[in-house]
Amino acid sequence: MEINLISDTVTKPTPGMLDAMLSAEVGDDVFKADPSVNALEEKVARMFNKEAALFFPSGTMTNQTAIKLHTNAGDQLICDKYAHIYNYEGGGVSFNSGVSCKLVDGHRGMMTAEQVEAAINPPDFYHSPLTTLVCIENTANKGGGACWKFEELKRIKKICAEHDLSYHLDGARLWNALVAKKETADQYGDLFDTISVCLSKGLGCPVGSVLVGSVSDIEKALRIRKVFGGGMRQAGFLAAAASYALEHQVERLAADHKKAKELGVVLEGLSFIKKVEPIETNIIIFEIDNAKMSSESFVEKLKEKNVHIIGMGQGKLRIVTHLDYTDDMHASFIALLQKL
Numbered sequence: 001m002e003i004n005l006i007s008d009t010v011t012k013p014t015p016g017m018l019d020a021m022l023s024a025e026v027g028d029d030v031f032k033a034d035p036s037v038n039a040l041e042e043k044v045a046r047m048f049n050k051e052a053a054l055f056f057p058s059g060t061m062t063n064q065t066a067i068k069l070h071t072n073a074g075d076q077l078i079c080d081k082y083a084h085i086y087n088y089e090g091g092g093v094s095f096n097s098g099v100s101c102k103l104v105d106g107h108r109g110m111m112t113a114e115q116v117e118a119a120i121n122p123p124d125f126y127h128s129p130l131t132t133l134v135c136i137e138n139t140a141n142k143g144g145g146a147c148w149k150f151e152e153l154k155r156i157k158k159i160c161a162e163h164d165l166s167y168h169l170d171g172a173r174l175w176n177a178l179v180a181k182k183e184t185a186d187q188y189g190d191l192f193d194t195i196s197v198c199l200s201k202g203l204g205c206p207v208g209s210v211l212v213g214s215v216s217d218i219e220k221a222l223r224i225r226k227v228f229g230g231g232m233r234q235a236g237f238l239a240a241a242a243s244y245a246l247e248h249q250v251e252r253l254a255a256d257h258k259k260a261k262e263l264g265v266v267l268e269g270l271s272f273i274k275k276v277e278p279i280e281t282n283i284i285i286f287e288i289d290n291a292k293m294s295s296e297s298f299v300e301k302l303k304e305k306n307v308h309i310i311g312m313g314q315g316k317l318r319i320v321t322h323l324d325y326t327d328d329m330h331a332s333f334i335a336l337l338q339k340l
Contacts, residue, residue: 136168
């Protein structure tokens with residue numbers, strides 16, 4: 001039995017999702033003539049109480065499009081030092097938009113309003129880049145699937161309004177945060193100018209992310225998506241999978257969170273584990289005590305037993321629970337860890 005816990009992107013479509021894909025009504029989405037894509041975009045826009053939405057092939061392209069529509073070349077955005085847009089999007093902020101990042105030393109990928117305000121460059125000081133955008137990631141991947149406090153997000157919004165800054169949410173795993181914190185999508189839609197949400201992570205779709213925002217922003221995003229090569233033709237087969245997931249596979253994320261927390265308890269009980277970050281959702285970030293076992297050795301021992309996890313750099317390892325991680329796999333993995 002193979003147990004793949006490197007990410008929640010390794011899942012396969014469920015039988016119900018495959019049925020939805022096979023029966024999808026499709027057209028050419030480049031001409032905005034795919035009814036399944038149009039229906040998905042309308043559905044997600046309504047969920048977030050936004051005017052419009054746009055379907056993308058990837059979360060990275062979705063974020064990069066949002067950054068480009070909120071900034072001009074030479075500008076600077078503010079984000080946490082752990083942010084996905086800075087660490088894991090191939091330098092796209094600078095390559096695609098000519099923008100630099102002011103990195104904030106937050107806690108587990110989360111900044112405070114005071115830190116954001118301190119990072120804003122004086123707009124009349126033309127020697128420094130013009131600050132135009134604040135980017136948030138919820139849940140914070142590198143912070144161990146950490147969930148932001150909504151009140152802090154509101155405080156940062158107030159700073160953005162006072163300084164005329166745009167406010168973007170990288171909500172790749174926002175679904176996990178909504179379930180864990182019992183929050184709603186429209187709460188976030190009312191707060192942020194644009195939000196990207198991923199459908200191919202916890203929700204189990206094969207492909208796809210969505211950007212929500214104002215009609216004006218989504219019209220600009222459509223042109224940017226074209227420039228980035230993100231136009232898809234009969235994308236309705238993918239959109240049908242996304243619509244199915246939104247209807248059937250959101251609330252079940254709580255099961256992934258429960259398994260992650262149970263694994264965390266087991267890891268904390270192992271003598272060679274140095275630290276396990278607090279676990280709120282489906283991501284476990286932990287460190288090995290290298291005096292007792294190297295990280296590489298631990299990963300290799302698991303691989304020999306057909307269990308796969310991933311390194312995050314700086315000695316940190318990551319486990320991600322997901323739709324295809326069954327109860328039997330969970331029991332087997334716990335038993336394996338306890339024997340190491």
